[in-house]
Amino acid sequence: MILNWLTDDSTAAAAIKKKELVGPESLRSRLPQSVRDEAVDVSVVKEFLTVPARRAVQQKVAKLKKEPWTCAVCENCVEDVRCIACDLCLQWFHYHCQSISQTPRNDTYFCRSCRRN
Numbered sequence: 001m002i003l004n005w006l007t008d009d010s011t012a013a014a015a016i017k018k019k020e021l022v023g024p025e026s027l028r029s030r031l032p033q034s035v036r037d038e039a040v041d042v043s044v045v046k047e048f049l050t051v052p053a054r055r056a057v058q059q060k061v062a063k064l065k066k067e068p069w070t071c072a073v074c075e076n077c078v079e080d081v082r083c084i085a086c087d088l089c090l091q092w093f094h095y096h097c098q099s100i101s102q103t104p105r106n107d108t109y110f111c112r113s114c115r116r117n
Contacts, residue, residue, distance in 0.1 A: 003045045005032050006057060015048040022049050024056040031057075033072070034090035036064045072111070073097035086111035 003012040007026050014020045035042055035057075042061060046054055068077045072091035082095045087108040095101070098111060 002035070002040065002042055003048055005035055006042070006045065006049075012048075022053050024050070024053045027053060027056055027060075031060050031064060032089075032091065033064060033069060035061050037090045040090065071097050084109050086114055088114040 003015060003022075005028075006012075007015075007022050007028060011022055011026045015022050034040060042057055049057065068079055069092050070076060071078050071083065071094045072089075073093055074097050076094070078092045078094060083092050084095065084098065084100065084104070085092050088110050091111060093111055
């Protein structure tokens with residue numbers, strides 16, 4: 001999953017199946033905020049990245065960590081309003097952007113996209 005956050009699906013698949021290294025030119029221009037979550041260790045995919053790509057990922061993650069968390073739907077800040085994180089993709093969402101009116105009863109929450117997949 002982490003490799004798919006960094007590059008497109010076909011490049012990630014080629015890296016895994018054919019052992020083709022991913023270069024910086026194949027990285028997404030904007031990484032999802034999920035990569036900055038404490039639970040995510042992007043170094044687990046270093047074997048699939050060239051050294052320049054590893055450096056580029058480290059720089060992008062460092063830059064993201066300086067920015068406020070935003071809603072994955074509307075891209076507005078989530079710090080001062082009711083919001084929830086998806087336990088699968090680790091993206092944050094405003095309650096109203098996920099059509100949630102009250103706190104979910106379960107300890108885990110999956111966003112619409114993750115529930116479909």
